[in-house]
Amino acid sequence: MKINFKTYILVGTDIVIVWASVFTAYFLHFEGRIPKSHYADWLSYTFVSIAVSTIFMILFNLYKRVWRYSSIGELISIIKSVSLSSLLSFAITSIVKGQLLPVSLMLSIFETTLLLMGGVRFAWRIARDSYNKRQSSQRKALIIGAGDCGTFIAKELKFNRNSEMYPVVFIDDDPKKHKHQVLGIPVLGGKDQIGEVVERFQIDDIIIAIPSLSKRGISQLIDVCKMTKAKLKIIPSLDDLIHGKITIKEIRDVEVEDLLGREAVKVDLEGIANYVENKTVLITGAGGSIGSELCRQIAEFRPKQLLLLGHGENSIYSIEMELRSKYPQLELEPIIADVQDRNRIDDVFRTYSPEVVFHAAAHKHVPLMERNPAEAVKNNVLGTRNVADCADKYGTGRFVLISTDKAVNPTSIMGATKRIAEMYIQSLNHTSRTKYAAVRFGNVLGSRGSVIPRFKQQIESGGPVTVTHPDMIRYFMTIPEAVQLVIQAGSLANGGEVFVLDMGEPVKILNLAKDLIRLSGFEPNVDIPIHYTGIRPGEKLFEELLTNEEGLASTKHNRIFIGKPAHVNRSELEAEISKLEHVLRGNKEYIKDLIGHIVPMYRTVEQWESKELVKS
Numbered sequence: 001m002k003i004n005f006k007t008y009i010l011v012g013t014d015i016v017i018v019w020a021s022v023f024t025a026y027f028l029h030f031e032g033r034i035p036k037s038h039y040a041d042w043l044s045y046t047f048v049s050i051a052v053s054t055i056f057m058i059l060f061n062l063y064k065r066v067w068r069y070s071s072i073g074e075l076i077s078i079i080k081s082v083s084l085s086s087l088l089s090f091a092i093t094s095i096v097k098g099q100l101l102p103v104s105l106m107l108s109i110f111e112t113t114l115l116l117m118g119g120v121r122f123a124w125r126i127a128r129d130s131y132n133k134r135q136s137s138q139r140k141a142l143i144i145g146a147g148d149c150g151t152f153i154a155k156e157l158k159f160n161r162n163s164e165m166y167p168v169v170f171i172d173d174d175p176k177k178h179k180h181q182v183l184g185i186p187v188l189g190g191k192d193q194i195g196e197v198v199e200r201f202q203i204d205d206i207i208i209a210i211p212s213l214s215k216r217g218i219s220q221l222i223d224v225c226k227m228t229k230a231k232l233k234i235i236p237s238l239d240d241l242i243h244g245k246i247t248i249k250e251i252r253d254v255e256v257e258d259l260l261g262r263e264a265v266k267v268d269l270e271g272i273a274n275y276v277e278n279k280t281v282l283i284t285g286a287g288g289s290i291g292s293e294l295c296r297q298i299a300e301f302r303p304k305q306l307l308l309l310g311h312g313e314n315s316i317y318s319i320e321m322e323l324r325s326k327y328p329q330l331e332l333e334p335i336i337a338d339v340q341d342r343n344r345i346d347d348v349f350r351t352y353s354p355e356v357v358f359h360a361a362a363h364k365h366v367p368l369m370e371r372n373p374a375e376a377v378k379n380n381v382l383g384t385r386n387v388a389d390c391a392d393k394y395g396t397g398r399f400v401l402i403s404t405d406k407a408v409n410p411t412s413i414m415g416a417t418k419r420i421a422e423m424y425i426q427s428l429n430h431t432s433r434t435k436y437a438a439v440r441f442g443n444v445l446g447s448r449g450s451v452i453p454r455f456k457q458q459i460e461s462g463g464p465v466t467v468t469h470p471d472m473i474r475y476f477m478t479i480p481e482a483v484q485l486v487i488q489a490g491s492l493a494n495g496g497e498v499f500v501l502d503m504g505e506p507v508k509i510l511n512l513a514k515d516l517i518r519l520s521g522f523e524p525n526v527d528i529p530i531h532y533t534g535i536r537p538g539e540k541l542f543e544e545l546l547t548n549e550e551g552l553a554s555t556k557h558n559r560i561f562i563g564k565p566a567h568v569n570r571s572e573l574e575a576e577i578s579k580l581e582h583v584l585r586g587n588k589e590y591i592k593d594l595i596g597h598i599v600p601m602y603r604t605v606e607q608w609e610s611k612e613l614v615k616s
Contacts, residue, residue, distance in 0.1 A: 007063050010063055011054065011057075011063065013120060014053065014054065014057060014117060015050050015054070017113060017116040017117055017120070018046070018049050018050045018053050018113060019046055019050065020112070020116070021049075021108075021109045021112035021113040021116065022042065022045050022046045022049055022109055023042070023046070024108070024112055025105050025108035025109045025112065026038070026042045026045075026105070028108060029102065029104065029105055029108070041093070041097060041101070044093055044096060044097075045089065045093045045101075048089045048092050048093050048096075049085065049086075049089040049109065052085045052088050052089045052092070053081070053082070053085040053089070053113070055085075056081040056082075056084050056085040056088075057081050057085075059081075060077045060078075060080060060081045061077070062074075062077055062078065062081060074121065075118060075122075078114065078117055078118050078121070079114065079118075082110060082113050082114045082117060083110065085113075086106055086109055086110040086113065087106075089106075089109075090105075090106040090109075138163065138164060138165055138166040139164055139165045139166070139204035139205050140165070140166060140168045140201060140202060140203050140204050140205070141157060141165040141166060141167050141168065141203065141204065141205045141206070141207055142167075142168070142169050142170075142171060142194070142197060142198060142201070142203045142205070142206045142207070142230065143167050143169075143170050143171070143185075143207050143209050144170075144171045144172070144191070144194070144206065144207065144208045144209060144210065144221065144225075145170075145171075145172060145208070145209035145210040146170040146171075146172040146174070146177050146182050146187045147172070147209075147210070149209045149210065149211055149235060150170060150172075150182075150209035150210075151182055151183060153167075153207060153209050153235060154167040154170075154182065154183050154185055155183060158183065165204070165205050165207075167183075167185050168185065168201055168203070169185060169186055169187075169188055169197055169201055169203070170182055170185055170186065170187040170188070171187070171188065171189060171190065171191060171193060171194055171197060172187050172190065173190040173191060175190075178190075191221060191224055192224075194206070194224055194225060194228065195224075195227060195228055198228040198229070198230050199228075203228070203230045204230060204231065204521075205230055205231050205232075205233055205521075206225050206228070206230045206231070206232050206233065207233045207234070207235065208221060208222075208225070208232070208233070208234045208235065209235050211235055218234070222519075226515060226518040226519060227518075229521065229522075229523060230521065231519070231520065231521030232519050271488070271491040271492075272301055272487055272488060272490075272491050273301055273302075274491065275356060275397070275398060275490065275491055276298055276301040276303055276356060276487070276490075277301050277302050277303065278302065278303065278304045279303050279304055279355040279356050279397075280303065280304055280305040280307065280352060280353060280354045280355050280356070281298055281303045281305070281306055281307065281354060281355070281356045281357075281358070282307040282309060282348070282352070282354035282356070282357045282358070283295055283298070283306070283307065283308060283309065283357075283358045283360060284309045284310070284339055284357070284358070284359050284360055284361035284387055285309075285310060285359075285360035285361030285362065285402075286307075286308035286309055286310045286315075286316060286319055286360070287308075287310040287312050287314075287315025287316045287318065287319055288310070288315065288360060288361075289444065289479055290360045290402055290444065290479065290482070290483060290486075291310070291319075291358075291360040291361070292315070292318075292319045293479045293480060293482075293483040294358050294360060294483050294486070294487070295308060295319050295323060296319075296322075296323070297480070297483050297484060297487060298358075298487065299323055299326070299327050299330055302330075303330075303356075304331065305331045305332075305333060305352070306323070306330060306331070306332050306333070307333045307335055307348070307352055307354060308320055308323075308332060308333065308334045308335060309335040309337050309339075309348065309361070310335075310336065310337075310361070311336070311337070311338045311339075311361070313336055316334050316335075316336060317334070320332060320334045333352065335348055338383075339359075339361045339379065339383030339384070339386055339387055340378050340379060340382055340383050340386070341386075342386045342389075345386045345387055345390050346386075346390055346393075348390075349390040349391070349393065349394040349396075350394065353394055353395070354391075354394075354396055355396060355397045355398075356396070356397060356398045356400075356490070357387065357391050357396050357398070357399045357400065358400050358402065358486070358490070359384060359387050359388070359399065359400065359401050359402060360402040361379070361383060361387075362379060362380050362383075362384075362402070362418065362421075363375060363376050363379045363380055363414065363417075364404070364414060365414070366406070366412045366413075366414045366415070366536065367536045369412065369413045369414040369417070370412060370413055370414075370536075373413045373588050373591045373592060373595075374584040374585070374588075374591060376413045376414055376417045377417055377580055377581075377584060377591065377595070378584065379417075380414070380417035380418055380420070380421055381417050381420045381421055381424070381577060381580070382577075382581060384401065384421040384424060384425070385421075385424055385577065387399075388401075388424060388425050388428055388436065389428075391432075391434050391436075392428055392432040392433075392434050395433060395434070396434050397434065397435065398434065398435045398437070398490055398493060399425065399434050399435070399436045399437070400437055400438075400439060400486065400489070400490045400493070401421060401422065401425055401436070401437070401438040401439070402438075402439060402486065403418050403421065403422055403438040403439060403440040403441075403498070404418050404440060404441070404442070405440055405441065405442045406418065407419035407421075407422055407440065408440075409601045409603075410599060410601065410602045410603075411602075411603060413592065413595065415602075416595045416596075416599045416602040417595070419599050419601075419602070420577070420595070420598055420599060421438075422438045422440075422498060423568045423573060423598075423599075424568075424573060424577070425437075425438060426438075426496050426498075426567075426568045427568040427569065427570035427573050427574075428570065429495045429496035430496070430567075430570065431570065434495075435493050435494060435495040436493075436495060436496060437489065437490065437493035437495070437496070437497045437498070437499060438497070438498045438499065439485070439486045439489045439490075439498075439499045439501065440498055440499065440500050440501070440563075441477055441482050441485070441486075441500075441501040442474060442476060442477065443474050443476050443477070444476070444477055444478065444479045444482050451474075451509065451512070452512075452516070454466075455512070455513055455516050456516065458528075459516060459517060459520050459522070459528055462528070463527075463528040463529050463530075464528070464529040464530060464531040465513045465516075465517065465524075465528055465529070465530050465531070466530075466531050466532075466533050467509055467510050467513050467530055467531070467532055467533070468509070468532070468533050468534060468535050468536060469509075469532065469534065469535050470510050470532060471508070471510075472508070472509045472510070472535070473506045473507065473508050473509070474506060474507060474509060476507050476512075477501065482501065485501045485559055485560055486501075488560060489501075489560050492560065492562075497562050497563065498562070498563040499560055499561070499562055499563075500560070500561045500562070500563060501559060501560060501561075502559040502560070502561065510530070513530055514530070517530075573598070576594070576597065576598045577598070579594060580594045580595065580598070
């Protein structure tokens with residue numbers, strides 16, 4: 001039914017109510033029989049009341065209210081409207097008649113009109129409420145937080161026919177709300193009661209509706225909720241709701257990111273703006289998980305020109321279209337190029353003269369690079385050399401290499417090649433005007449090919465979820481927070497540093513898998529089995545963030561640390577890389593031997609294990 005038609009029906013109903021109220025008042029005043037001599041008074045009072053009442057109902061926006069959400073505010077508006085219209089109608093009719101009408105007549109009309117107008121509207125709400133309560137197909141929801149946000153969500157779920165959930169109980173830590181009702185929904189205690197309430201009411205979904213709660217508080221709350229069999233959901237952040245970025249319809253599932261419990265990264269906006277704003281910025285690997293997020297965040301700092309360089313045309317096109325839509329004034333230049341092609345990279349630098357370079361292009365998949373070591377060398381070592389050399393040649397101000405914790409005491413080809421890339425930019429720093437720095441961090445949640453998306457796919461398929469080893473541990477960080485810290489680290493660079501990001505506490509992969517299963521509303525090894533597949537080639541049980549030689553020093557940012565710049569002889573390193581370049585068509589073992597010669601700490605997992613056994 002269209003809203004205009006609904007309004008006509010409501011206006012028509014009010015006209016009938018006013019007519020009936022005036023008639024009833026006159027009928028009772030004259031004890032069941034209105035004298036013919038008073039017909040004119042009755043009719044004029046009726047028409048005046050209808051006209052005045054309609055005007056006041058419109059002035060108080062009572063025809064624009066959504067009555068299924070009616071509350072005390074609507075009742076007050078009705079009282080004001082009926083009171084004023086009754087007084088004005090009484091005054092006008094008395095003036096027209098030339099004498100004061102009985103006050104009891106006005107009071108009777110006021111009472112009847114108020115009772116009927118309010119009654120019709122609230123009866124409509126009660127009827128809708130009762131109808132919705134009968135929807136047995138809806139999932140039962142527990143809402144954590146009986147404040148304004150929780151109440152708003154409860155209303156939406158309660159009165160929306162299309163909602164898959166129906167709120168049956170609130171949980172709130174405020175003891176003043178306990179044993180009370182909000183919208184007819186009981187508040188049954190604090191978070192310590194969650195498990196009992198879920199079991200008692202057979203809750204299907206838990207909705208965390210406390211947008212002002214800190215990330216650590218949310219993480220602690222999730223730890224309690226994930227022990228139940230209910231599926232967890234969370235409302236958008238308070239800032240997003242206030243600024244209208246997200247609608248209430250987008251109540252989302254709780255993600256692994258929420259489990260980390262880390263507060264938002266605080267960045268030095270002035271420091272970042274000083275080296276990015278109004279500069280030509282080149283991002284290699286711009287279509288990848290890290291590269292595309294770098295593009296999004298750097299675009300916020302108004303660079304003069306943003307160069308999006310990548311090998312895959314589809315991913316570059318995708319990030320270009322996204323940025324053009326969001327930042328129509330930003331000058332963008334999509335560049336399809338392979339960092340392994342030295343002439344092409346030289347041409348890019350000669351044409352655009354980038355002042356800041358973020359080098360994110362790399363091969364990162366450990367098992368794949370174990371099988372294809374030559375490709376890891378081409379992309380991670382030679383590709384970095386090409387871009388870094390051009391930055392030196394064309395006077396780039398800053399060069400930031402995106403590195404990895406797998407470069408520390410590497411047991412994989414991927415990690416070892418990234419370590420060589422770090423060593424190469426450190427060797428350039430001694431003679432170049434360009435400030436070279438590397439930023440090293442661990443796994444990022446949600447990146448392509450990472451463990452989280454794979455776990456989610458396996459859960460959606462009904463399992464099993466595959467974990468390589470029950471004791472495997474990794475550091476995790478969200479892509480946006482990792483990129484914010486990378487950009488921040490770039491502002492701190494003086495040249496030659498390896499910056500290390502604070503990744504928080506390491507996470508056991510097995511626990512991560514179990515949490516994801518629980519967050520999806522299933523029980524690990526009951527609904528979704530977990531299988532162990534064994535450690536893959538090149539993988540370690542745990543990762544490190546610093547070599548023994550680098551040490552650790554703090555910076556002015558509490559989430560960024562710095563390893564001491566290493567002295568790397570450029571000519572010697574270039575000679576070793578040249579040898580490596582000439583044997584890329586040879587067998588894998590010869591390539592690995594040469595890599596081991598360049599990176600003395602490189603050992604296979606088996607070599608590291610045997611070394612530890614000898615020590616013990």
